[in-house]
Amino acid sequence: MAESPAFESPVVRSYESSSGGPLMLTDASATTKWLVRAETGGAAADRMDAPFGSSRTAGGGAFVMGSRPGEWIVTGPADAVAEVVAGLDGVDSSEFVTALDWTHGRALFLVTGTDAPRMLEKVCSLDWSDAMTPNGAVASASVAKVTCDIARYDGDSAPTYMIFCDRSFGQYLFDALIDAGDEFGLAVGLPNG
Amino acid sequence: MLLVPCPNCGPRNSADLRYGGESHARPDPATATPQQWRGYLYLRDNPAGWLRETWYCRSGCRRWFTLERNTATNEFRTPPMPGDKRGGKA
Numbered sequence: 001m002a003e004s005p006a007f008e009s010p011v012v013r014s015y016e017s018s019s020g021g022p023l024m025l026t027d028a029s030a031t032t033k034w035l036v037r038a039e040t041g042g043a044a045a046d047r048m049d050a051p052f053g054s055s056r057t058a059g060g061g062a063f064v065m066g067s068r069p070g071e072w073i074v075t076g077p078a079d080a081v082a083e084v085v086a087g088l089d090g091v092d093s094s095e096f097v098t099a100l101d102w103t104h105g106r107a108l109f110l111v112t113g114t115d116a117p118r119m120l121e122k123v124c125s126l127d128w129s130d131a132m133t134p135n136g137a138v139a140s141a142s143v144a145k146v147t148c149d150i151a152r153y154d155g156d157s158a159p160t161y162m163i164f165c166d167r168s169f170g171q172y173l174f175d176a177l178i179d180a181g182d183e184f185g186l187a188v189g190l191p192n193g
Numbered sequence: 194m195l196l197v198p199c200p201n202c203g204p205r206n207s208a209d210l211r212y213g214g215e216s217h218a219r220p221d222p223a224t225a226t227p228q229q230w231r232g233y234l235y236l237r238d239n240p241a242g243w244l245r246e247t248w249y250c251r252s253g254c255r256r257w258f259t260l261e262r263n264t265a266t267n268e269f270r271t272p273p274m275p276g277d278k279r280g281g282k283a
């Protein structure tokens with residue numbers, strides 16, 4: 001896997017950041033992200049082991065999302081993501097599989113807090129209740145009119161939603177999420193990833 | 194709001210999809226007459242009733258799919274597949 005150049009976040013404006021709060025928005029765009037495409041139901045799909053709409057945690061903390069039929073997003077620590085992607089080389093199959101480093105092409109924002117579902121309901125038409133989108137759920141939908149991939153990954157904390165969008169929409173979407181979260185006391189966290 | 198039943202994503206706001214228009218069988222380019230091409234490209238049935246349509250789930254699964262919609266009531270149902278007597282309600 002080739003070494004990536006220095007990352008430049010799509011969020012270029014400065015914000016007063018906070019280290020904690022009941023509802024947090026964090027720019028995690030620097031996190032490694034890969035896109036994998038393969039046949040639905042093929043050997044590579046079995047290896048990814050995350051059907052459309054679901055996710056799993058792989059070794060080393062990599063997060064595998066079934067973002068669309070025959071399409072997966074792998075994100076997390078660079079070494080762990082590389083291991084998941086490299087595992088596709090061992091698939092004994094003649095099917096066509098592509099793996100693309102999306103790190104510089106996609107923005108990734110984290111929305112964390114118990115009010116996160118209520119905030120998202122303002123900008124997205126999906127049902128964000130626990131019954132419909134439990135921990136680990138993955139969906140693609142319009143968020144503030146931007147097509148996004150969204151995964152819920154709570155870990156040990158409050159509900160956390162990972163929102164991926166095209167890099168060029170990153171600054172707009174970040175501002176739109178700040179606007180949507182304002183009534184819930186949203187604070188902007190320090191960038192991570 | 195029109196709720197469109199995407200076969201992959203479930204019910205979605207029609208704003209999340211792109212309407213592909215009436216679903217027509219494409220004529221064979223090797224044998225089609227100009228009249229058949231004109232009919233395929235430009236002529237639409239536009240019934241007040243059940244109509245087979247294509248939709249593109251642009252914000253969700255990014256797949257094209259076919260549904261039948263009653264243009265008078267906006268009720269949806271899945272179209273009949275080969276061998277089916279009648280498609281079930283979506």
